[in-house]
Amino acid sequence: MIVLFVLSADKHKEWSLQRGAYTIGRSSECDLVIEDETVSRRHAQIDIVDEETISLTDLGSHNGTTVNGCRISGQVQVTCKDILAFGAVEAHFSMDEPCSVPESLVTITDSMDDLANLTRLPIEEALEPLSSKILEDPRLFSSFSELGKMLILPGPEEEMFGKALELLKDILPVQRVAIFSIRGHGKEIGLAACCTASRRESRSFNLSRTIADELLTQKNAVLISDIQHDRKFAEQKSIIESKIRSAIAVPLFDEGEIAGILYADTTDPRQRYNEDCLRIAATFGNILAAKIANCHLLRERQAKEILEAELAVASQIQKQLLPSEFPLIDGYSFRAFQIQCKQVGGDLYDIVKLDDARIIFLVADVSGKGMGAALLASNILASFRTMYSARDFGLLDAVCRISKQLLIFSRPGDFATLFVGMLCPDTHSLSYVNAGHNPPLLMREKGEIKYLEASGIPIGLLDLGNWKEETLELRPDDYLFIYTDGIPEAFDSQGEQFGDERLEKSILKFRNQSPDELTESIMAEVKQFIGDIPRSDDITMIALHRER
Secondary structure, eight states: OEEEEEEETTEEEEEEEOSEEEEEESSTTSSEEOOOTTSOTTOEEEEEEETTEEEEEEOSOSSOEEETTEEOOSEEEEOTTOOEEETTEEEEEESSOOOSSOGGGEEEESTTOSOTTEEEEEHHHHTSOOOHHHHTOHHHHHHHHHHHHHTTSOOOHHHHHHHHHHHHHHHSOOSEEEEEEEETTTTEEEEEEEEESSTTSOOOEEEEHHHHHHHHTSOEEEEESOGGGOHHHHTOHHHHHHTOOEEEEEEEEETTEEEEEEEEEEOOTTOOOOHHHHHHHHHHHHHHHHHHHHHHHHHHHHHHHHHHHHHHHHHHHHHHHSOSSOOOBTTEEEEEEEEOSSSSOSEEEEEEEOTTSOEEEEEEEESSOHHHHHHHHHHHHHHHHHHTTOTTOOHHHHHHHHHHHHHHHSOTTOOEEEEEEEEETTTTEEEEEEEBOOOOEEEOTTSOEEEOOOOBOOBTSOTTOOOOOEEEEOOTTOEEEEEOTTTTTOBOTTSOBOHHHHHHHHHHHTTTSOHHHHHHHHHHHHHHHHTTSOOOSOEEEEEEEEOO
């Protein structure tokens, strides 16, 4: 893909171009519209044959079309390495996907290393208090005051960059001043904002690898007092053409890391930057870095608020997926209870009456927590519900199918423990499959407790399918209590677990209560045990009571 990047003042545009001819100009009738007063209504034309054959033609523009600083007449061939200009508007081609900033506007070169006139200052030294003589300049106080206001005033980062650079231009003799963004742990330097004394000033920058290393690795501020007298710098063609005389660059910090670079240069032979200028830029940059950090924190907060809002919606959806009303069965009562440690979780339950009057109930606990576990739990619940209507619905077949589905379509390590039961109210027969789940407690009339142990591994763990279906008869006043490990694994302030033994004692203690009361009492016991310690896992319970 061929992309044309155009940079005008502090704004940029980008177009993805295919094979064909494109007119460029200020007129809305042009294919590529550049709204800049230095661009003619019909300024130039680009003809693209393929990625290696691109031509540029000036259409008699008033301010001219240039390629690498040379004004063209007629048609010329151009490449992605060329810097184009339509009037005062710079542009270049790229074969990459569109991005927010033309990366080639900042070039790191190896040809300018070991600069003779390079002054390095540790950032701590560069940020030493300014001399009283410098502070007497009223422009300095005014600019710092305006920059200070920006720390507390809201506004987009791009607008803040533009205002800040204008302020620095008022107190330092600069032809160009720019902010470079740092990405990829200092491996990529891009142009975030630029301000120039003249609209015809170049917005392409060359930094030597020595300077980049001083800024990004050594974290020093750097000053080059006279580039034209530095032999290796003078070898750089773009430096000769732009007649840069002096330059300053200071790192911008965000929590100890380099977040950007503040850069300034001048072409005025009467101007030579000194250490006072460097300290002004460093102080200015330090204030600017604080605003950048504030903007980053604001974006993080906004992203967090968006995420929390999305999680709140997801939590509401997940709750609505779970049944809130339960089947009315003569001689039986049910209660399901769930509380999550986060907004969404990996516990699920279901209680459904089939067409043939059988009752299906299940509890599952998906590995992991948060959104991923919630998505997997919703998938398991939906999969079960699609099979309920089958005439030949059977527990073993359902467990095998859903386990295989998880194994194929989820990540390695994603699995769920599951207890699913099927009750025939007429015969009081209970069939169940325990796939690696905490053993439910069956309380008999005289306080006897039977554990319904696992009859197979968790679903989605291995392609074995070795579950067994067990059957028992529910007697009058029997209680079946199904739960997830959020209860026995609840910790108190001393790191002690609630445990299975304490759960068993609580069940016996409250066995004469209704299912509603029993689940509430168990939850109260857990809360009293953990005290102010935040819960670390979801808690889900189903209580089933045969009343007679």
